[in-house]
Amino acid sequence: MRLTLSEQPEPALSEIHVLGADGKPEQLGHARPAGDDPLTLEVPVRRLGKGVYTVSWKVFSAIDGHATDGTYAFGVRAAPSGVVASESTTASRSSRSELLARWLFLLGVVGLIGGAVAGAARFGGDRGRDLALAAGGWALAVVGLGLLAEAQRSIAGSSFGALLDTSVGRALIWRAAALGLAALGLLAAWRRPQWRRPALAVATLAALGAVVAHVEAGHAAAGEWSATLAVAIQAAHFFAAGVWFGGLAALLLGFRGAGAAAREAAIGCFALTALASLLIVFATGVVRAFDELAAWGDLFGSGYGRAVLAKLILLLLIAAIAWRNRPRRGAGHDIQGLRRRSRVELGLAVVAIAVAALLGTLAPAGAGGPGPAGLAVAGADFGTTTRVELSTASDQPGPNLFRVRVEDYDSGEAVAADRVSLRFTPLDDPGVPTSTLVLKPGSDEDFTGSGPNLAFDGRWGVSVLVERDGDAVEIPLELDLPVPDQFVSILDIPGSPRPPQYTMQTETGYIRITPDPARPGPNRIYAHTYTGFENSVPTDQLVITITAPGEPARQLPVRRLGSARFVATGELPAGPLEIGVVARARSGERLRGVFKLNISP
16 A cells, blocks of 8 residues: 655654454554655555455654645445545644644744844843843743644654654754754853853854754745755744844843933844844745745635735734834934834734744645646537536546536536436447446535546546436536656658657557658558567557547547557648557557657648
């Protein structure tokens, strides 16, 4: 049993369980990496007999420490009841304790950065309050880190020893090491006043290291962009916020007991620092939003997007207050108004940091990229009384989830049918029997059902039979399951009288076609099936179709030339074409290739 994830999983903290209908475990051992694929986990299972099985899984991300779990069902020579693999029940696991831990850690780091920078830049006063702020922030960050370790251990359901032996645990250790170095810098600044500025610079760099370690264990390392670039942008975002908000707190603390001249000097020093930090926070925040949101519509359509929007609104409010404060700083008056507005600014900053902590517990709106692509097709009966819309959860062969909506052709209103069933006929595989799937009434006035009826890629005719009030109508539809992209070798020598050759390697062999003369008008299309050693693959039947843009596929008459050689005749129009070949070998193997040609006049 293999599961492929959108992020690299941590095998030691992940679980895969396969249960039979009687609840008996069918897996043998624990989840483990699948070969050289870092995104895939596997677990061996017993030999499975006929029946329906349920897979329950819990996966811990090795990138950002998020846990996700879910379930799905599949059948062995039996249609699974409920949901199939292509549309499993999935949930992200987080906790309030994790949210609190991240919030305390970020608040602490902000205080540590602000106090250390204020002391090194000398806008925090000369009474040691900047050092006290940095020490208090350090202590709060240590508490937050401890709570985060406990929250991640609890979510993973493991011991601390097992957690620390994983990439998630190593990220916790790196954060702890950075905080330890920061503590040494703060201690040196307190015990050796002559070393104050360089010691606080060391503490600042150590706090930056804690920020980088924290960001590397978050969404930035799992986005679509380069992990190094995304981590650098996110770390700059958090560090600038620390300088801005933490520096403002240090400035206010330094006001107490300070003279007017000292206050004016501190305000002037902090103003330029705050302005630069504000610009960095906004620039990096907008850039990161581009990476984490699949589309701007996600700002309103997902919980993560709404949290991003809330954070942006809070930053705009804080910036408005800061903008009003900055011109007054250094004016020599209205210190009380400055203090009042700055307290509001800091209060909003605390809320913004809480939202940032919330974002760290949520999966990004664009996480894992697009889900499985589905197919959709609509049609009506010959008498134009009933219209149906058929959709699938996946465009891949195998078990699938089918949805059908039945509507009145004229009014477009849903039809309460008594029974809806699907009949599947492979159009390019003569001799393969048809199959039928009966759907059940589902939500939103549609009909659903799951089954392995689309057993292989290619064109399928799907007839929707709608029965109601003792009458029945049948609506013919067509689905085309795409062939995986495969390399095509083209041999076309300019000036040579020989026509071009197109060769494709499929999973089970090679297909070569030669359109002659490969110009608009009547053509012969030669087809040959063989192995990698140029040995022919004896073939019982072969179907060739031609599809022009905006037109349905057209099957050409085929004549046998040998055990593995065939020729089809037909008209080829000018322009781009798709030539599909489906071959059934005597050994039972199926070869399919879709060739894209451009027929020039």
